[in-house]
Amino acid sequence: MSKRLFAVLSLLIVASLILPACATGGAKESGTVKIGLLAPLSGQVPTFGESVRNGTELAVKEWNEKGGVLGKKIDLIVADSQCSPDPAVNAANKLIDQDGVKFIIGEVCSSASIPVAEITNPKKILQISPTSTSALVTVDANGVTRPFTFRACFIDPFQGLVMAKFATGKGYKTAFVMFDQGNDYVRGLAEAFEKSFSELGGTIVGKESYTSTDTDFSAILTKVAESKAEVLYLPDYYNIVNLVGAQAKDKGVTAVMMGGDGWDSSDLDVNAADGGFYSNHYDPGDTRPIVQEWLKTFGAAYKDAQGNPKVPDAFGTLAYDAANLLFAAIEKAGTIDDTTKVAEAMAAIKWEAVSGTITFDAQHNPIKSAAVIGVANGKKNFVESVAP
Amino acid sequence: MNASAAQKNTFVETIIRRGLLGKGFLVALALLAIWKLVISFMAGPSVFVQQVVNGLQLGFVYALIALGYTMVYGIVRLINFAHGDVFMVGAFSSYFAIARWNLNEWPSKVIPSLPGWFSNALGVITVILLSMVTCAFLAFVIERVAYKPLRDAPRISALITAIGVSFFLEYFGALPFVFTSNFVTYERPISVINWVISTSGIYMLQAGEKPPDNTIIFSNISLLIIIISLLLLFFLNYLVQRTRIGKAMRAAAYDKPTARLMGINVDGIISVTFAVGASLAGAAGVLYATAFPQVYFVMGIIPGLKAFVAAVLGGIGSIPGALVGSLIIGEAEVLSAAYISTPMRDAVAFSILVLVLLIRPTGLFGEPSREKA
Structure with a gap:
């Protein structure tokens, strides 16, 4: 495997050295489909970039072993975009103008995906971000859907809807919502939960x-206890969840805590969050065969320091899904040159991905199920997958 | 006509001269606050009392921190801005004591025949003492290294140094091999027990059981905080009022040169004052982390500032003032979070600082300025 990877990578390096010299020689390379990957391999979040690269490379390898897309081998060109607007735009320009790619997977961070979307759309380059959750990635400032930009992850408010559905599905009628006023992510989830929960009869x-x-939540938690709510929706990051969960126990709060993917951390205090539930993009405990297959593939390809198979995280999984979606759309459109047709095919696709069966809504956001994970007895367990 | 205009002028002048505008504003504000409290109490007496208990818990922790500010200010006229970070070090040292060395469990391991509550209490006291000693030592070192060389420098130099020490403690603590820059979940030294107090008596609440209506929940953690704080306050009062060291402290606070002429080792007394203040902050760190179980490297800033506000409110330099001021700040914070809105709590706490500085700069218990140039 590593030899093969090395061969592919050295081929890429050689290709990237030769290509600028013959920018017009694209026709010679028609035996391959060039795909660009924008990943933050350096900067603040290099682990995200590494996960995304690993996931994408696995998808490319699988398709190439099956004979490629439309009979052509896939040629993956990775560029470091640093999770930051300027480097991401420079990397995207390099991919488009020098390497001649027509399809880009990336970026990881919303703040970098948005400026990249500004340049890919006028140039009719198809872009799919694996993990950017901001609404403005696929929609421009005027609220118009960007025709050539898609994403593989669900957006923030969707998680609120999923948890509202999960809560009402478990028969809970009353909920108390706590949120950080200064955090768009938290507020977005809280508002969506509130709206959906009321609509579903709660x-x-x-x-x-x-x-x-804030560290002292006693005043709010006393109100929660007084309100007799059955659910306490707290879609914040794990550090706040740890604090609130621990204090809730000494204020007589018995409400079930629920939250979003901000809870997904190894630092989540499983005692404080005991009995709680949160939504996430994917969970390795999901029993669907495609998930188990993916765990096996990933574990065979990547080992940790002790030589044990690695468990893919949400970033790697979503990148794998994004790459697969892109290749499936190209196959469906039957062309590697006309990106307009591929974009149309993508918008109408129905594809079973690891993170759920994906179709796109009018804003190019995937409609798919979310994984609900329960915290019980010191462990995080997959509970069910909730469809919107 | 002239006469009436003159009269009017003197009337306005009197109002301004006597500061009646400010006083009137203060009275109006106080009435508004009292009215709001009464309304809130009538709306739900048990919830109100519950919130007051929450406020007490917070207020007593602030009191322990505020005492350090007030004692140090009383003697060297220095606002020791590193005090909040000493509090953070206290919280972290108890974290290591509990999570790494299980120090809170030693009594039950060494003498298993002790009753459970007694060995728990002994374990908690050990952890608190360890934090107090660590912080006292730290403050001693800080005083010798950073403040003593500046004893005769302008006061602003020492103040800026204090800010520097504060940043040093924070970001030295943030280093990966010291405390790390992560949020660390604190392991409480005791497990939570809740009691329900109602008109029919007190009983223990089982885990996961819903408390009945119109009752007050009281946890062993609130109890621990209040008892430990009161013990430390009595101890401090005894130290300052009844011992030779306390006498020397008071003398040094009153007049350093004369105290020195009387044969008091003023430098030594200043070191002791720093150490005692810091040990209280260390104990506060343990109690705060027990109540709000998470520690991280800048956790000392906000409680430190609130305690400073409390010390100013009570009259900086006054020990009873620090306690009363802290309880007021604790209650003001929790009650405004409960009955106005949560993000308002800091605004209310700091508005109190502004009001005190405007209306009564010496604070509730402060003596009129006896500063010497």
């Missing part, structure tokens, strides 16, 4: 905001 019995520097 009652929001209380709503309180706090600031990110």
